[in-house]
Amino acid sequence: MESVINMALLVFLAGTAFAILRRTTLFSVVMLSGVFSLVSAALLVHLDAVDVAFTEAAVGAGVSTVLMLSTLALTARHEAPGTRSRAIPLIVVFLTGLALVYGTLDMPRFGDPSAPVHQHVAPRYISATAHEIGMPNIVTAVLASYRGFDTLGEVTVIFTAGIAVLLLLAGTIREPTTATKITAMEHHLVLRVVTKVLIGPILLFALYVQFHGDYGPGGGFQAGVIFAAAFIIYALVFGLETAGNALPGRAVRILLALGVLIYSGTGVVSFFFNKNFLDYSVLGATAQAGQHIGIILVEFGVGMTVAAVMVSTFYAFAGQNPPIGDEEW
Amino acid sequence: MEFKDAFGLFNYWIVIVLMMTGLYIVVSRGNLVKKIVGLNIFQTSVFLLYISMGKVTGGTAPILTGKPEVFSNPLPHVLILTAIVVGIATTALGLALVVRIKNAYNSIEEDEIQKLDLAAENEVDEPGARP
Numbered sequence: 027m028e029s030v031i032n033m034a035l036l037v038f039l040a041g042t043a044f045a046i047l048r049r050t051t052l053f054s055v056v057m058l059s060g061v062f063s064l065v066s067a068a069l070l071v072h073l074d075a076v077d078v079a080f081t082e083a084a085v086g087a088g089v090s091t092v093l094m095l096s097t098l099a100l101t102a103r104h105e106a107p108g109t110r111s112r113a114i115p116l117i118v119v120f121l122t123g124l125a126l127v128y129g130t131l132d133m134p135r136f137g138d139p140s141a142p143v144h145q146h147v148a149p150r151y152i153s154a155t156a157h158e159i160g161m162p163n164i165v166t167a168v169l170a171s172y173r174g175f176d177t178l179g180e181v182t183v184i185f186t187a188g189i190a191v192l193l194l195l196a197g198t199i200r201e202p203t204t205a206t207k208i209t210a211m212e213h214h215l216v217l218r219v220v221t222k223v224l225i226g227p228i229l230l231f232a233l234y235v236q237f238h239g240d241y242g243p244g245g246g247f248q249a250g251v252i253f254a255a256a257f258i259i260y261a262l263v264f265g266l267e268t269a270g271n272a273l274p275g276r277a278v279r280i281l282l283a284l285g286v287l288i289y290s291g292t293g294v295v296s297f298f299f300n301k302n303f304l305d306y307s308v309l310g311a312t313a314q315a316g317q318h319i320g321i322i323l324v325e326f327g328v329g330m331t332v333a334a335v336m337v338s339t340f341y342a343f344a345g346q347n348p349p350i351g352d353e354e355w
Numbered sequence: 356m357e358f359k360d361a362f363g364l365f366n367y368w369i370v371i372v373l374m375m376t377g378l379y380i381v382v383s384r385g386n387l388v389k390k391i392v393g394l395n396i397f398q399t400s401v402f403l404l405y406i407s408m409g410k411v412t413g414g415t416a417p418i419l420t421g422k423p424e425v426f427s428n429p430l431p432h433v434l435i436l437t438a439i440v441v442g443i444a445t446t447a448l449g450l451a452l453v454v455r456i457k458n459a460y461n462s463i464e465e466d467e468i469q470k471l472d473l474a475a476e477n478e479v480d481e482p483g484a485r486p
Contacts, residue, residue, distance in 0.1 A: 074414055075427070100457060106466075108384065109385075247437065336443075
């Protein structure tokens with residue numbers, strides 16, 4: 027039964043990818059890519075990667091769809107019919123695919139517990155997390171503590187990408203004035219009421235995901251995206267200016283840098299106790315308590331930076347949008 | 356090769372199909388937004404490759420419950436979790452570039468952009484043209 031679900035989801039993914047390839051209306055391409063993300067999130071749950079599925083669902087089906095739609099509003103709705111030859115790419119792709127399939131023949135079979143990937147450091151993480159870190163979610167323990175240095179690098183990449191987006195779009199953002207006020211969806215009563223009801227629970231859920239990440243699936247990355255999603259939906263329905271009053275762009279840009287600062291600052295504290303960078307064991311009375319404090323701080327920094335990057339990116343894109351007439355949707 | 360063998364490689368083969376579909380979209384389509392969607396498909400296929408390798412038959416999500424259980428490998432999960440968020444940040448960067456290209460060329464089709472570039476170069480090369 028398990029493998030039937032697995033195969034069905036995989037076939038569905040491939041079908042969606044082909045549909046994306048065939049469509050020329052960019053709106054349906056973007057919508058299909060949201061479907062693609064959601065199906066792959068379902069597949070990831072099936073493959074036991076609950077934390078990853080969580081992230082994929084929030085990012086792929088939520089934020090990335092909104093960003094792509096904002097881009098479409100600024101650029102084009104349709105793909106121009108191609109003039110170039112498609113035979114050469116097809117041959118190249120086919121041959122590469124064949125070579126890769128040939129390569130998989132030597133790979134360990136799916137689900138094989140004796141595969142090399144399960145013999146290296148993973149068994150140590152699984153067996154030592156309980157007494158070294160003392161938290162149930164092994165993924166969070168590896169993410170924030172064992173491989174904290176990696177994660178700091180990733181957060182810095184996200185930070186840099188966020189800065190780059192702001193630099194690229196900053197010059198062309200329209201200053202919000204009453205004359206150019208985006209009227210948003212003033213007459214969509216149901217949408218406005220439902221959004222108002224939903225935003226509170228979404229924010230609460232983000233906080234739960236943030237601080238419950240040690241015990242269940244979740245953590246700073248997922249929480250940051252969900253937190254940003256709440257502000258994005260608010261801005262979409264009530265207009266950019268209203269959202270800007272609740273969370274000014276300036277404040278978001280400060281949070282953007284503050285998150286990375288909290289993360290690396292937590293690492294620097296251990297220097298003062300003659301320990302290595304990002305060794306949290308000195309932060310509490312016992313090594314385990316120290317790990318807990320360190321991981322909560324670091325995850326908080328991650329959540330802050332991720333949420334700020336998503337919100338400021340959305341502000342930058344939405345700030346350029348010409349008002350979209352209702353008849354266009 | 357036995358049937359059971361092929362069954363154990365099915366995940367990897369679909370990953371390759373997805374990866375090649377993504378690559379084909381990037382190479383063969385001229386529309387920049389569609390190229391970015393193609394890159395995203397390529398990227399998701401890599402995620403699925405890693406997570407498929409981390410799966411252990413009969414295993415469960417790597418969250419300790421106090422009971423002795425078989426866990427799937429948590430390491431690929433960590434690597435891919437961060438990669439997804441990095442992916443959306445870089446996608447946003449790509450989309451921002453597309454918006455700027457649209458502003459500068461008034462097109463997001465690669466062919467038209469190249470034509471405009473060529474035309475601009477020829478104009479400069481012509482004798483008597485302004486430097």
